[in-house]
Amino acid sequence: xxxxxxxxxxxxxxxxxxxxxxxxxxxxxxxxxxxxxxxxxxxxxxxxxxxxxxxxxxxxxxxxxxxxxxxxxxxxxxxxxxxxxxxxxxxxxxxxxxxxxxxxxxxxxxxxxxxxxxxxxxxxxxxxxxxxxxxxxxxxxxxxxxxxxxxxxxxxxxxxxxxxxxxxxxxxxxxxxxxxxxxxxxxxxxxxxxxxxxxxxxxxxxxxxxxxxxxxxxxxxxxxxxxxxxxxxxxxxxxxxxxxxxxxxxxxxxxxxxxxxxxxxxxxxxxxxxxxxxxxxxxxxxxxxxxxxxxxxxxxxxxxxxxxxxxxxxxxxxxxxxxxxxxxxxxxxxxxxxxxxxxxxxxxxxxxxxxxxxxxxxxxxxxxxxxxxxxxxxx
Numbered sequence: 234x235x236x237x238x239x240x241x242x243x244x245x246x247x248x249x250x251x252x253x254x255x256x257x258x259x260x261x262x263x264x265x266x267x268x269x270x271x272x273x274x275x276x277x278x279x280x281x282x283x284x285x286x287x288x289x290x291x292x293x294x295x296x297x298x299x300x301x302x303x304x305x306x307x308x309x310x311x312x313x314x315x316x317x318x319x320x321x322x323x324x325x326x327x328x329x330x331x332x333x334x335x336x337x338x339x340x341x342x343x344x345x346x347x348x349x350x351x352x353x354x355x356x357x358x359x360x361x362x363x364x365x366x367x368x369x370x371x372x373x374x375x376x377x378x379x380x381x382x383x384x385x386x387x388x389x390x391x392x393x394x395x396x397x398x399x400x401x402x403x404x405x406x407x408x409x410x411x412x413x414x415x416x417x418x419x420x421x422x423x424x425x426x427x428x429x430x431x432x433x434x435x436x437x438x439x440x441x442x443x444x445x446x447x448x449x450x451x452x453x454x455x456x457x458x459x460x461x462x463x464x465x466x467x468x469x470x471x472x473x474x475x476x477x478x479x480x481x482x483x484x485x486x487x488x489x490x491x492x493x494x495x496x497x498x499x500x501x502x503x504x505x506x507x508x509x510x511x512x513x514x515x516x517x518x519x520x521x522x523x524x525x526x527x528x529x530x531x532x533x534x535x536x537x538x539x540x541x542x543x544x545x546x547x548x549x550x551x552x553x554x555x556x557x558x559x560x561x562x563x564x565x566x567x568x569x570x571x572x573x574x575x576x577x578x579x580x581x582x583x584x585x586x587x588x589x590x591x592x593x594x595x596x597x598x599x600x601x602x603x604x605x606x607x608x609x610x611x612x
Contacts, residue, residue: 235552236599239413239528239592243479250478259474262440263448269477272484273408273423277398281432283424284477285439288387288409290470291422292320294438295405296355298424298431299381301326305354310340311563311572312579313359317385318562326354330563332576337519338530338559339366342374348573349374355381360389361559363415363527364519365399372402381405390416391491391525399522400425410476415490415525416483418476442467493593494526497600501529501589504604508534508611529591530558531607532582538612541587551606558586 254265266284274282285291301307303325309317311330318328332344338361345356356375358366368384375382384403386392392399400406403425410421426432440446445461502515509515512534518524533541541557548555561583563572590603 235554236590236595236602237554237592238556238588238590240594243417243483246482247479250482251475254474254478257474261447261473262471263474265474265477265481266448266472269472269480269484270423272481274425276484276487277425278401279406279425279427281426281429283426283432283435283439284472284480285422285424285470286472287420287470288385288407288411288422289316289320290439290468291407291409291424292316292357292383292385293323293468294435294470295383295407295424295426296320296324296326296357297438298405298426298428298435299355299383301354301381304352306350306352308340308345308348308353308356309562310338310357310359310361310579311561311568311576312338312559312582313361313385313562314387314560315562315565315567316387317357317359318568321355321357322567327352328562328568328571329353330568330572330574330576330579332574332578333361333582335578335582337361337364337366337516338582339364339519340371341367342370345371346374349378349380353378353380355383357383357385359385359387360392360399362516362530363388363392363525364516365389365392365394365522365524367519367521368394368402369521383407387411387422388414388527389525390414391487392523392527394522404428405431410480410483415494415527416480416487418472418480418483421472421476421480438465438467439470440467441469490593491525494529494591495523497591497595498526498529500597500600501591501604504600505531505607507608511611513537526591528559529589530586531589532558532586535585537585539610541585544607544610545587547610548603548606551602553590553603553606555590555603556588558583558588 307321384406387409
């Protein structure tokens with residue numbers, strides 16, 4: 234049996250919650266979406282949360298909420314899933330790639346500042362693999378210039394920044410509930426924001442720009458006579474009540490999920506001590522927060538005996554489903570040749586890292602198998 238990299242933690246509670254949503258008749262966006270939005274906002278300690286169909290659509294709406302449009306520039310990390318850069322492209326802006334910190338793979342003020350121009354409208358700061366970005370440092374750079382920092386917290390549910398949930402201090406933040414995330418709704422996302430007017434607009438935009446949502450019309454006694462208007466072009470970025478019902482159960486489980494992952498990550502650190510002593514590095518908490526270990530990535534040392542591709546092949550042959558490290562968007566075809574500055578740290582990290590199996594059902598015996606295979610490959 235193959236040891237998977239990560240799997241969602243779904244069970245009978247989630248299945249029953251989804252079934253109850255179906256039995257109630259609210260399959261589309263409805264009262265459970267509103268309840269999930271409220272619960273998620275309360276969990277983070279933010280005023281507003283808007284549930285959407287994915288984190289990509291959350292980033293899309295967040296950039297619109299930040300006022301980003303054609304001819305604007307958005308500074309993003311290349312060291313991230315390609316959706317981060319794509320979201321800027323969706324609104325007609327130009328993604329400008331910045332390098333990242335070698336320790337946690339996140340943007341820093343030092344890597345972002347040289348790329349700011351009079352056209353820069355936003356910075357998308359990713360909490361890479363669940364490791365929280367130093368948001369305050371980026372906002373100290375961006376806020377005085379009128380540049381909005383949007384936090385791409387796709388992987389960061391359950392991570393903390395300066396003692397608070399990651400994303401709480403962002404003007405706009407986007408979260409993912411993709412199947413591989415800690416908190417999953419099968420697929421889905423959330424935009425959080427501080428401004429009530431922005432939240433109202435994003436709720437309209439997620440549903441084709443309707444002035445009155447379909448859920449509000451159906452719930453109203455006079456809904457049949459309630460005529461909506463469409464004052465701007467919107468999108469179909471809605472979350473369903475079935476997804477939200479699952480999300481409410483998952484949100485209650487989030488602390489236990491994070492605790493389990495952190496225990497397992499520390500056990501990896503002990504098991505892989507010989508590799509670490511030889512120069513390998515396992516992702517760890519940054520000084521300003523804690524990671525949820527959404528992705529447990531290992532940076533191989535220079536001079537590792539075999540190429541990473543061969544190592545992944547050896548692990549696969551041993552029944553271990555590891556993965557290459559986080560991608561570099563500027564090396565992919567849509568953005569090839571677009572980097573304005575060299576990105577040496579990004580290229581080193583994406584070339585020399587791999588993601589180890591880490592999920593809630595991982596057993597100590599399976600961890601031992603992974604460690605034995607890695608140490609054996611290192612000679």
